[in-house]
Amino acid sequence: MNELIAGIRQRLEGDRVLWGIALVLTMASLVTVYSAISTLAYKADGNSAKFLFKQVGLLSLGWLVMFGVHRIHFKYFSKLANLVMVLAVAALVFTLLFGTDINDARRWIKIPFIGLTVQTSDFAKLALVMWVARQLQVRRDRLHDFWQGVAPILAGIGLVCALILPSDFSTAAMLGAICFAMLFVGGLPWLQVARVVGIAASALVMLYGLGKAAPEALPRFGTWASRIESFAGFASGEGGGESSAEDYQIELAQIAIHKGGILPSGPASGTSRNFLPHPYSDMIYAFIVEEWGAVGGLGLVLLYLALLFRASQTAVRCDSLFARNLVLGLGLTIAVQALINMGVSVRLFPTTGQPLPLVSYGGTSLLFTCMSIGMMLAVSRVVAGEGVKTQGNALKR
Numbered sequence: 001m002n003e004l005i006a007g008i009r010q011r012l013e014g015d016r017v018l019w020g021i022a023l024v025l026t027m028a029s030l031v032t033v034y035s036a037i038s039t040l041a042y043k044a045d046g047n048s049a050k051f052l053f054k055q056v057g058l059l060s061l062g063w064l065v066m067f068g069v070h071r072i073h074f075k076y077f078s079k080l081a082n083l084v085m086v087l088a089v090a091a092l093v094f095t096l097l098f099g100t101d102i103n104d105a106r107r108w109i110k111i112p113f114i115g116l117t118v119q120t121s122d123f124a125k126l127a128l129v130m131w132v133a134r135q136l137q138v139r140r141d142r143l144h145d146f147w148q149g150v151a152p153i154l155a156g157i158g159l160v161c162a163l164i165l166p167s168d169f170s171t172a173a174m175l176g177a178i179c180f181a182m183l184f185v186g187g188l189p190w191l192q193v194a195r196v197v198g199i200a201a202s203a204l205v206m207l208y209g210l211g212k213a214a215p216e217a218l219p220r221f222g223t224w225a226s227r228i229e230s231f232a233g234f235a236s237g238e239g240g241g242e243s244s245a246e247d248y249q250i251e252l253a254q255i256a257i258h259k260g261g262i263l264p265s266g267p268a269s270g271t272s273r274n275f276l277p278h279p280y281s282d283m284i285y286a287f288i289v290e291e292w293g294a295v296g297g298l299g300l301v302l303l304y305l306a307l308l309f310r311a312s313q314t315a316v317r318c319d320s321l322f323a324r325n326l327v328l329g330l331g332l333t334i335a336v337q338a339l340i341n342m343g344v345s346v347r348l349f350p351t352t353g354q355p356l357p358l359v360s361y362g363g364t365s366l367l368f369t370c371m372s373i374g375m376m377l378a379v380s381r382v383v384a385g386e387g388v389k390t391q392g393n394a395l396k397r
Helices: 002-011 016-046 050-071 074-098 119-139 146-164 171-186 188-212 219-231 240-258 284-316 319-343 366-394
Strands: 098-100 104-109 118-119
Touching: 016 050, 016 284, 016 366, 050 146, 050 366, 074 104, 074 119, 074 146, 074 319, 074 366, 104 119, 104 319, 118 119, 118 366, 119 146, 119 171, 119 366, 146 171, 146 188, 171 188, 171 319, 188 219, 240 284, 284 319, 284 366, 319 366
Parallel strands: none
Antiparallel strands: 098 104, 104 118
């Protein structure tokens, strides 16, 4: 048994804390998803284990992806960044034109023969972070020049966010904010930071004006506006519209959180699965707090913050500018998405529909999150190896 554990530890290179965080989140996903979806699944076809097996399969595939990616040297991610960016843009365009239309939103494409539905924005998030990290390395000496250094990067960011925007405003806004953080940390001069902020603010004002003047150009503008206005307290919610339904959903989530109390009551103890919409995906954090109390909810927040902290520690030790920006961008993407998901349940953010990374049920988000963690581990593996070599050379001297 000890030899088996030693063999596993030897093969799982890189940041051990990051591996541990991924493992804890995986176990939390299995326990919570089965508890949250079992009643619904049993009512549907009498088979409550079917969704558990599907989640086990997706998580197992995700861990295989994570393991495979973490064995790759990060220099190959840099070489592939431009190609991956082109593929992501092509996938987003294809989704807008031919994707599956659900509630005026085309976010998914179906892969023939295997029946798998892919949300292309999940792929685009990873691709854009890789591309921005490479551009910050390639243009590091030209960032003081807006047109030569900054404008080409902003054009790529704007293109991807614009393609995601018609069907998913929250993802586009989140991705734009993360890329801005990467630019800021990546050494963008203050003058250029001010210009970027001005451009972003102008774009938001123009978007709002376009939505008001020509609603047919942005079919989901009414949904975005109602969510933001409802969150800010400007919408009355009268008439049974979408905003009132979403307010009711948040109220149910807060009821579940209140029932959780301080200390854990354990799996299968929650009753909100019977009335809370999507307790296994969008509102999974509220369900976790109901079963595991404020202690469990706070522990989950700390896990994602610890992931971001380990990413920043790895970035500090990186000699490669690309690797530094990549690991920070990926860590920010996972942590910010998690904080948004959890913040919606406690009414800190408007309703967004962002899943909880590595915990929410199914979907391509889980697989691309595992790929992102694999890339972070790949960087930490190389950094750790270089640290060992440095220590060895010092001892030889």
